[in-house]
Amino acid sequence: MKKQINHSTKAYLIRGAFYLLLLIAVCAIPFALARQNAIERVAGKASFKPNAIPAQARESAPTGVVCSDYVTSTSTDTIVPGDTDTGNQCDDCTTPITFPFPVSLYGSTFTSALVGANGNLQFTSNSDYVGSDCPLPNPSLDESILPYQDDLSTDPDISPDCSSFVSGCGVFTSVTGTAPNRVFNIEWRTGYFGRPGTANFEVRFSEDNPSCFDI
Numbered sequence: 001m002k003k004q005i006n007h008s009t010k011a012y013l014i015r016g017a018f019y020l021l022l023l024i025a026v027c028a029i030p031f032a033l034a035r036q037n038a039i040e041r042v043a044g045k046a047s048f049k050p051n052a053i054p055a056q057a058r059e060s061a062p063t064g065v066v067c068s069d070y071v072t073s074t075s076t077d078t079i080v081p082g083d084t085d086t087g088n089q090c091d092d093c094t095t096p097i098t099f100p101f102p103v104s105l106y107g108s109t110f111t112s113a114l115v116g117a118n119g120n121l122q123f124t125s126n127s128d129y130v131g132s133d134c135p136l137p138n139p140s141l142d143e144s145i146l147p148y149q150d151d152l153s154t155d156p157d158i159s160p161d162c163s164s165f166v167s168g169c170g171v172f173t174s175v176t177g178t179a180p181n182r183v184f185n186i187e188w189r190t191g192y193f194g195r196p197g198t199a200n201f202e203v204r205f206s207e208d209n210p211s212c213f214d215i
Contacts, residue, residue, distance in 0.1 A: 159191020
């Protein structure tokens, strides 16, 4: 009888030790995982430094902003007025223009384009698109420049504010300078469709740098 009691006691002790170890393991595993995650977060913060650029490199970086295959820069200037009316006094329309010298865009050379009343310059499409969807490219427009794409109008009957321009609304061109340093200016004078106000903007092409343009 005494021997059986000893065996039972040992069995209880072994079983109790097993459950104790199991309890310790269950409690220890989440703690270890939490500690590991904390270490990884600290390591991540130490290695990720979005501004970790040497001061010298930042100071010598170009002012232009690289966007895809284009380099852009921002400055201020005055609009060079157009003096030739292209005949674009309409709504959701395009009018053909001819460049005084070839210009390069998207790897191709062009001598003509279409000016759109909605603020676009189209080279290989003829669309009355009025939206301003982002991101580009937009399936409604092919190879184009969008100096101010919006639902605009150069028709004075649709946009009464066109009267604020001395010459009225329209798209006007001019050439300044002499060859081979001429500049071709395309100026929009428009009203908004369905709301008051006007928009005045232009695109400029330089003969001595035909692959670039100013807006």
